[in-house]
Amino acid sequence: METEVIKTQGYNLVGDIGGTNARFALLVPGESELTNIKTLSCTEFETVQEAMTSYLSSIQNVEINSSCIASAGTTHLDIFKPANNDWVINKADVSSALHNVEVNWINDFSAQALATSTLSEDDIVVVNQGNAQIDRVRLVIGPGTGLGTCGLIESSNRWIPLPAQGGHTDFAPNSDLEIEILKILKKQFGHVSVERILSGPGIVNLYKAICQINGRDIIFQSPSEVTSAAIKANSDLTAKETLNLFCKIFGSVTGTIALTTGCLGGIYITSDLVRNFLDFFLESDFLESFQDKGRLDYYMTDIPICISKKQNMGLIGSAYKINNL
Structure with missing residues (x-):
């Protein structure tokens, strides 16, 4: 060095x-x-x-x-x-x-949460404008090697993080396909936490499960290979299906945590992984899946969501x- x-x-x-x-x-x-x-x-x-x-x-x-x-x-x-x-x-x-x-x-992720208090408008990409309530808790979430989560609330003179281990909560499938994926991952891991899907290694887990369900050959072995194949002009069908489902499940899980924490102060996504396919993410079903909470749809649409562009x-x-x- x-x-x-x-x-x-x-x-x-x-x-x-x-x-x-x-x-x-x-x-x-x-x-x-x-x-x-x-x-x-x-x-x-x-x-x-x-x-x-x-x-x-x-x-x-x-x-x-x-x-x-x-x-x-x-x-x-x-x-x-x-x-x-x-x-x-x-x-x-x-x-x-x-x-x-x-x-x-x-x-x-407490550190990630505290860092969001320093962000300017130039440091973020808005996913949902919403209507932030400044006296309510924020949620900071991001898939990387695992899935990090943390709350954040402002006191009289500083920001206070509310550390959590949300990445280790149970994966709850919402479709027949997701049920099949859960069965495959359960045989592999026993307990299937959400970060078995919502992480870099999770993208590979998801890709291999979809290949198995559809009887397709496994071509890619790393998160970067799957995401690159999904977003290129002549995209790979299974890779693109994987990344679409990743974004959809990410929206659903983020929405569930938002309901549980009441994070009307807004949601900050801090993830190098997501930034690697940002345009794809912004056009995905993430937001629709996030807001798809039945009788509380109206509640979800009011929650601001943004992605941090800032490094470190x-x-x-x-x-x-x-x-x-």
Whole structure:
């Protein structure tokens, strides 16, 4: 990794640990501008502290004052394992690797949620205009390696995240086809959570199930292969069917969580995965499926929905957290 030289100064370290990548950045205490942003592959390191040490070794003359790390998983525990990552994270070991500075931990989607409070109109794509009620809870949701969810509500002087594990709730099929898909995935996984479908790996699960149901050959093996085949000019039939169904199920699940949480403050979708097929998504059945809630259709149409275009939302949220402790 190329070594960068910056002026000797005390910095805060922020991180965002996902199922696939670990992202790190520095910021001057009290400021929000991120510097030295780097993305590392989790599989290249045995532990998070190894990845962190590798990152810091690429930057000379830096003293870390404190840190805030966002991570998937049950970050309220002293030792925890992210659901889609082989790392076991020991908070004491991480602090020790940083010479025992204070390390604050936050759920990765709590960080994503906090980051939405910094977005401008230029940072979003509107999916449904709706009519936001500013005193009501927001929902932040996004498929990636898993499916992240978090509530967000404004207090008198700051935003407060309401962390959740919505990606691990049960998948509830809404059609004969979805019932068949559930049967296939149940044989494979036992419990079928919504993130077995609404995630990068979930797209592949969905694609293979549709191939099996229709007696078609499995051609694609990765999420990027399926999505690319679906959105190209001469699209693959099964890939396109997969992505259409993905968007429809995503709408239904998001609508169910919206009803459960009463998120009339609006919904923010933060997902690199969805941004990879944004035009397809905007033309899909997502919104129709979201609003298809029977007697509560009128309630759903009032909920604003937008997609964040901004990169590094987890790092931005971690910076917000460390500046508002």
